[in-house]
Amino acid sequence: MLFEIGKTSDIPEGEVRRFVADRVEIAVANLGDGTFLAVDDICSHAEASLSEGEVDVDDATIECPRHGSTFDLRSGRPRSLPATLPVPTFPVKVEGDAILIELQDR
Numbered sequence: 001m002l003f004e005i006g007k008t009s010d011i012p013e014g015e016v017r018r019f020v021a022d023r024v025e026i027a028v029a030n031l032g033d034g035t036f037l038a039v040d041d042i043c044s045h046a047e048a049s050l051s052e053g054e055v056d057v058d059d060a061t062i063e064c065p066r067h068g069s070t071f072d073l074r075s076g077r078p079r080s081l082p083a084t085l086p087v088p089t090f091p092v093k094v095e096g097d098a099i100l101i102e103l104q105d106r
Ligand code: FES
Pocket: 043, 044, 045, 046, 047, 048, 064, 065, 066, 067, 068, 069, 081, 082, 083
């Protein structure tokens, strides 16, 4: 199911914002050139909001603000410790200036 969560102008290039769709907290990063990637906002290691972390546009990663694990924004896999489990990823579509997130029916 597709949810419109915001506008492309809501997320400056190189930054990340938190959105909620169907009670799922989602961190959406703007990598530039119209590329937006979405992962679950909650770190897989402990209770931390990835949308408060730093995006690395070149690596397509986000760094957890709490203990510093970096996560691949495409696969959700951690690239550094202490996190060892991936975070869920969500397909993103951009239609005009709308950002749409696909969530599985639950
Ligand atoms: S809470 Fe994210 S790395 Fe520990």
